[in-house]
Amino acid sequence: MTTFKGNYPVGKIVPKDDYNTPLCAWKDILQFINKREKLWLPFYNDGSCEKLLNDLSYNNIIHKNKDFYTYDISDALIIDNPPYNKKEKILEKLLKNTPDRRISLLLPIGTLERKYLRKYNTNLQVVLPNKKYSFIESGKQAPFMTCWFCWNLQKELGTTEKLIWI
Secondary structure, three states, rough: OOOOOOOOOOOOEEEOOOOOOOHHHHHHHHHOOOOOOOOEEOOOOOOOHHHHHHHHHOOEEOOOOHHHHOOOOOOEEEEEEOOHHEEEEEHHHHHHHOOOOOOEEEEHHHHHOHHHHHHHHEEEEEEEEEOOOOOOOOOOEEOOOOEEEEOOHHHHHOOOOEEEEO
16 A cells, blocks of 8 residues: 555555556557557656567657646557556546547456446447456555556457457
8 A cells, every 4th residue: 555645635545556567468459559659658657668668669659757637649549557546537638628549548447337438438449358467566466457448449459349358
């Protein structure tokens, strides 16, 4: 457990919300993405994912330690693992005024149950892995299952199916 300030009362203990994306999760989604694609990874955490993607031959990456809410890269595919405690606000920023953006976010599978997601279900596809990703930070595994929520990626995914099992 970590103490956050953010949208929580100062001093309130909330679950750790900055797990790095496991390599297998990146490989699962990147199999659909052209290596020359411009990728914006807006959620910095410790910055290690840029090197990881470079090692997988993705070199056109924008990954800066900047406040996501204060800048935008409008011509890139957004692909990342955002802080889950802010996912509603993040989806609103990305999709409210630009519903045609190409996006792939690794989110808890329980996000499918959220009422706010209904506002953004146009062109939504969900890529479901055949295994639970192992998010391990500080020696503890995250207590949730995740999948890739994709908007406007029908061409890249090669299908218009809403659920894609991999």
